[in-house]
Amino acid sequence: MKEIVVISGKGGTGKTSLTAAFAVLAGSDIVVADCDVDAADMHLLVEPDFAHQEAFFSGQLAVIDQSMCSACGECAAVCRFDAIPIINGQYIVDEISCEGCGYCARVCPVEAITNIEQNVGNWFRSEIRTGTTMVHAGLKIGADNSGKLVAKVKNEAKAVAEKEGKEIILVDGSPGVGCPVVSSLSGASYTVLVTEPTVSGLHDLKRVHQLVKMFGIDCGCIINKSDLNADVLAELRAFLAKEGIAHLAEIPYNEQFTAAVTNGKTIVEWDEEAAGLVRDCWREIQTHVGLPT
Amino acid sequence: MKIAIASGKGGTGKTTLSTNLATFMAESANVVLTDLDVEEPNSGLFVQGELLHSEPKNKMIPHWEKENCSLCGNCQKVCNFNAILKMGDSIMVFPELCHGCYACCELCPTESLPMQPKQMGELKHFRAGDLDFVESRLMISEEQAVPLIKQTIDYVDANFPADTFKIFDAPPGTSCPVIEATKDADLVLLITEPTPFGLHDLKLAVETVRQLGKPFGVVLNRHGIGDDKVPAYCAAEGIPLVACIPNSRKIAETYAAGQLLYRDIPEVKAAVETVAAFIRDHNGGESS
Amino acid sequence: MKLIFTTKGTDWDSPMDPRFGRTEFFFVYDEETSAVETYDNRAIEGEAHGAGPKTAQKLAEFGAQILITGNGPGGNAATVLQTTGTEVHVGAGDMTVKEAYEAYQNGTLKKMQGA
Numbered sequence: 084m085k086e087i088v089v090i091s092g093k094g095g096t097g098k099t100s101l102t103a104a105f106a107v108l109a110g111s112d113i114v115v116a117d118c119d120v121d122a123a124d125m126h127l128l129v130e131p132d133f134a135h136q137e138a139f140f141s142g143q144l145a146v147i148d149q150s151m152c153s154a155c156g157e158c159a160a161v162c163r164f165d166a167i168p169i170i171n172g173q174y175i176v177d178e179i180s181c182e183g184c185g186y187c188a189r190v191c192p193v194e195a196i197t198n199i200e201q202n203v204g205n206w207f208r209s210e211i212r213t214g215t216t217m218v219h220a221g222l223k224i225g226a227d228n229s230g231k232l233v234a235k236v237k238n239e240a241k242a243v244a245e246k247e248g249k250e251i252i253l254v255d256g257s258p259g260v261g262c263p264v265v266s267s268l269s270g271a272s273y274t275v276l277v278t279e280p281t282v283s284g285l286h287d288l289k290r291v292h293q294l295v296k297m298f299g300i301d302c303g304c305i306i307n308k309s310d311l312n313a314d315v316l317a318e319l320r321a322f323l324a325k326e327g328i329a330h331l332a333e334i335p336y337n338e339q340f341t342a343a344v345t346n347g348k349t350i351v352e353w354d355e356e357a358a359g360l361v362r363d364c365w366r367e368i369q370t371h372v373g374l375p376t
Numbered sequence: 377m378k379i380a381i382a383s384g385k386g387g388t389g390k391t392t393l394s395t396n397l398a399t400f401m402a403e404s405a406n407v408v409l410t411d412l413d414v415e416e417p418n419s420g421l422f423v424q425g426e427l428l429h430s431e432p433k434n435k436m437i438p439h440w441e442k443e444n445c446s447l448c449g450n451c452q453k454v455c456n457f458n459a460i461l462k463m464g465d466s467i468m469v470f471p472e473l474c475h476g477c478y479a480c481c482e483l484c485p486t487e488s489l490p491m492q493p494k495q496m497g498e499l500k501h502f503r504a505g506d507l508d509f510v511e512s513r514l515m516i517s518e519e520q521a522v523p524l525i526k527q528t529i530d531y532v533d534a535n536f537p538a539d540t541f542k543i544f545d546a547p548p549g550t551s552c553p554v555i556e557a558t559k560d561a562d563l564v565l566l567i568t569e570p571t572p573f574g575l576h577d578l579k580l581a582v583e584t585v586r587q588l589g590k591p592f593g594v595v596l597n598r599h600g601i602g603d604d605k606v607p608a609y610c611a612a613e614g615i616p617l618v619a620c621i622p623n624s625r626k627i628a629e630t631y632a633a634g635q636l637l638y639r640d641i642p643e644v645k646a647a648v649e650t651v652a653a654f655i656r657d658h659n660g661g662e663s664s
Numbered sequence: 665m666k667l668i669f670t671t672k673g674t675d676w677d678s679p680m681d682p683r684f685g686r687t688e689f690f691f692v693y694d695e696e697t698s699a700v701e702t703y704d705n706r707a708i709e710g711e712a713h714g715a716g717p718k719t720a721q722k723l724a725e726f727g728a729q730i731l732i733t734g735n736g737p738g739g740n741a742a743t744v745l746q747t748t749g750t751e752v753h754v755g756a757g758d759m760t761v762k763e764a765y766e767a768y769q770n771g772t773l774k775k776m777q778g779a
Contacts, residue, residue, distance in 0.1 A: 084758075086682075093416060094548055095387010099573070121549040122385045122580075124573040141712045143456060163477055179555060184477030185456045198456075224584045227551045231712040234686050238709075258386055258548070259415045262519050262713055265738055270682040270757065282634035283391065283418040290416070293516060298735050299754060299774070312632035336628065338601055344571050345602045458714025461721045463747055470740045473714040519713065 084244055085272040085372045086237075090256035090264060090295075092287030094122070097307040098277040100340055101361065102255040103128040104349040107213050108365045113251040115211065116240035117219035118267045120204075120228045125255050128349055131209030131217055139220065140200040141231050143183030145176045151195035158187035158196060179225055201226070206236060208243065216243045228257060230266035237270065250374065264294060273372045274302035275331065280315040281308075285322070292326060303329035303371055305364060308336040329371060332364040377659045378542045380561035382585075384577025386548035388569050389597035389621065392631055393651070394545040395422040396638045400648045401655075402507035406540045410532050411511040412557040413547040414497060414524045420511050421634045425504025433512060433527050434493035435520075437474045438481050440467040445488040451480035460489075472519050497524045499531055508536070521553040529560065541655070550584045558585065563658045564592040565618065565651065570602035575609060582615065593654055595647070598623040619650040665695045667768070668728035668750075669761050674702040680764050682734025682757025685716035685741055691761050692726050701726070716741030724748045732756050732764050736776050752776040 089105075091098040103125050106115050117125045145166070147158070152174060159167040159174055166180035167187060188196040203226035211217045218240040220232060240252050254271070257263035268274065274295050278288040288304070295302050304323050309316055316333075323330050334357060343353035351358040369375075381394045390413075398409035411419040438451070438460065449462045459473035460480050471494050481489045496518045502509040512528040514521055525547075532542055546557035558564055564585050568578040578594065585592045594610050599620035610617040621627070622643045630637050637644040670687035672679045681687040690703040705722065708715050720741040723731065731750050734757025736742075745752060753773040756764035767773050 093387060093418075094385060121551060122573075122577050124385065124576060127572045127576055161478070161482065179552075179559075182475050182477065183456060184475055184479060185454070186477050186479035186483075189454060189479065189483065222551070224550050224580070224587055225552060225555050229712045230686075230715065231709070234709065234715075266686075269684070269686065269735060269738075271735065272682075272757070279632070281632040282421040283416075284632075286418065286421065287416050290516065297739065299776075300735060308628070308632075311629055315632060336625065338623075341571055341598075341601045344573060347572065458711060458718045461717055461744065463721060463724060463744060466747070468717070468744060468747070470714065470717055470743075473717070473740065 084241065084250060084252065085374065086252045086254060086270055087273050087275060087368060087372060088254040088256045088267055088271040089275045089277060090267065090291055091258065091277040092291035093278070093284055094258055096277045096279045096284060097340060099124050099255055100128070100344060100350060101277055101305065101307070102253065104351045104361050105365050106253055107349045107351050108362060109251065109253065111214040112249065113215060113253045114240045114244040114247070114249050115215065115217040116236050116252055116254045117217060118233045118236050118257050118263070119255045120220045120222055120232055120236070120263070121258065123219055123221060125217070126219060128344065128347060129211040129213055129217060131207065131211050131219065133207050133209050135208040136205050138202050139204050139206050139232060139235065141203045141229050142201050143185060143198040144178060144181050144201045145183070145185070145187050145196050146199055147174055147176055148195045148197070149173060151193050153193050155192060157190050157192060161186050161190050203232070206232070206239065208239060216247070218243065228263040230262040233257060233263045233266035264291065268294060268298050268300060271300050273368065274300050275368060276302055276304040276328070278304060278306055278319065279308045280306060280312045280319055282315060285315055285319055288319070289322065292328070296326070301371065303331040303368065305331050306333045309333035310335045331367055332360055334360050377563070377655070378544065378561045379655055380544045380546050380558040380564045381567060382546040382554060382558055382564055382581060383548055383567045384550060384581035385568070385573055388574060389567050390548065391418045391422065391545060392597070392637065393565070393567050393595055393621070394543055395419050396636055396644060396648050397651055398543045399423065399505070399507055399636055400638055400645070401541055401652050402505065407543060408508040408510060408532060408536050408540055409543045409545065410528060411545045412525050412528060413545055414512045414514040414521050414528070415547065417511045417513050419545050420502070420509070422636055423502070423504045423507065423509045425502035425507070425509055427500060428503050429501040431499050432495045433497045433499050433524055435474070435496045435523050436476045436491040437471045437494045438469055438489040439492040440469060441488045441490065442466070444486040446486055448485060451484055451489055454479045454483050475520065476523070499528055521547065522556045525553055525556045550580050554584065555588065558590065559588055561590055563655060564590045565595055566592060567595045567597055568606060569598045570596060570604065570606045574602070575605050578606065578609070582613070591658060593618040595651060596620045616654070618654045619647040621647045665730055666726070666728040667693045667695065667730040667732060667765070668723060668726055669693070669764060670733040671761055676762040677760050680734060680756050680759050680761060684733050684735070684737040685719045687719060687733070690723065690726065692728055693765070714740070717744050720744035723750070730768070732768055732773065
């Protein structure tokens with residue numbers, strides 16, 4: 084089984100639009116995993132039915148049983164996150180500030196504090212309009228994406244792929260360079276980096292590529308909106324050449340991408356010129372991954 | 377006055393708005409722009425200035441002193457983050473995973489784990505014309521943005537008087553770092569674009585800001601592309617749609633080159649002026 | 665030599681798990697005695713962060729000299745494996761355990777530098 088992970092570092096480069104377009108091209112050959120949980124947008128283009136839903140728990144939260152609490156203040160004294168203010172004579176855990184370190188529970192002399200697993204959101208298994216399954220998730224406000232949630236989404240996608248005999252998992256990866264991205268990349272067969280020739284696009288590409296390189300994962304790059312700036316484009320090309328990153332495609336700035344999204348479509352269903360480029364690109368990715376095109 | 381500029385989704389123009397707005401307002405007031413998107417700070421690409429000051433930003437992590445250690449393993453047991461492990465006859469600390477809760481240090485029976493500073497990022501303070509600009513950058517593979525965001529806000533609070541316009545470029549999303557970056561703000565500006573993605577993520581951002589109980593307004597970027605569902609949503613929800621930045625290829629190109637927009641593009645200047653007036657209104661009309 | 669594989673099952677025909685930190689099982693093979701031992705690591709799913717070093721710590725208990733896996737451990741786990749002197753061979757993510765062992769014997773897996 085092959086895992087193709089699409090990441091970008093910077094937001095707004097067209098990562099999700101392109102991933103959704105690949106999903107349309109691949110149809111029922113693949114299983115889709117949306118690990119961009121902080122801004123999970125792919126569902127807007129592929130119409131999931133949210134058929135299966137489960138609560139997801141991650142991290143801990145301290146809870147004080149007020150009936151047992153002797154108000155000695157030991158918990159607040161050891162808390163480094165100022166998460167246990169005293170309100171009207173009662174020590175109350177501030178859920179947003181609590182890091183779940185568990186120190187307070189360990190020092191409470193009357194054992195009034197327990198740590199509970201936090202319900203941070205839900206994950207879903209859906210049928211989508213491209214004729215396949217997508218695993219995705221939604222987080223509550225203030226909840227953090229984590230390596231654990233990304234691993235969960237990917238594992239469920241793998242389980243579906245195994246059951247249905249699918250060869251490819253297409254992953255919309257997490258943004259940034261933290262734990263969720265590491266988890267997105269873990270197990271990847273191939274990474275597709277999506278960038279744009281802007282100073283921020285180049286900057287963030289370099290940062291996220293450091294991670295891909297550390298894992299030794301084969302990767303290729305799509306330069307979206309490629310004609311925005313010739314100087315940065317030249318710099319991007321040079322960077323790809325220097326790092327031995329496959330140069331998968333250059334897609335010129337095209338407002339039809341937005342028009343497609345506005346109509347709930349992917350670019351391959353909307354604009355024939357751009358569709359050709361994206362189709363070629365998907366074929367090349369399949370070749371890199373070692374799949375028959 | 378503190379103004380946070382946030383967006384649910386990345387890439388909607390948060391940095392464009394904050395850099396242009398801050399530079400514009402600095403022409404007639406005291407303004408400090410702070411980039412709190414510490415994982416991917418990009419404002420500095422648009423606002424170049426003279427470096428006035430830089431300092432390493434540290435977090436406290438345990439440091440193992442083996443002399444008295446009895447290898448009891450209590451440190452590993454009390455760590456909820458897998459940040460400290462007993463391996464054979466040594467104790468290993470993983471700084472990126474450590475949240476700095478001090479449990480291992482203070483609960484160690486032999487006091488073998490004193491806390492020591494470890495660099496997690498760097499803060500830089502620039503002066504660009506009339507504008508002060510502060511940015512912090514998290515070191516790669518560091519996991520926790522929140523402590524660095526907190527320390528950066530503390531720096532700004534300590535170094536600029538209360539009557540300064542403090543504009544914070546917040547990280548994208550709706551998770552802890554965004555909350556840390558917006559929870560002290562007097563006013564939040566949410567920037568989005570007129571697409572289904574933009575609308576969906578705007579709704580999440582609105583929910584976040586409402587939960588924090590902050591006054592807020594929306595700025596629509598790339599106006600003219602996409603559809604009109606964002607203005608319709610704002611109207612239905614009674615959310616002020618403060619200004620619209622038009623969609624244009626020239627804007628995209630100018631941004632790509634790392635340049636500010638408002639001096640060359642009158643529509644952007646008009647939008648930025650409207651936003652500045654909205655901010656001043658919320659400041660009780662004071663000139664600060 | 666004692667070898668340890670990251671796997672999705674408990675026999676020679678099981679697929680390898682390309683992940684290190686969140687691997688489902690360990691499959692341990694002692695070349696001298698031909699003894700096979702397995703370990704169910706699936707409890708790691710419950711860890712929000714830091715799965716890598718925790719799994720590496722567990723791995724150390726088996727005393728294997730060679731680790732065969734898919735993409736290789738991240739920075740933290742690699743640090744733990746350095747202390748135990750475990751040699752890391754990567755690139756076996758798409759194989760079965762048997763194929764991975766053969767690939768190791770044929771020298772077609774990549775040895776990770778500095779680990």
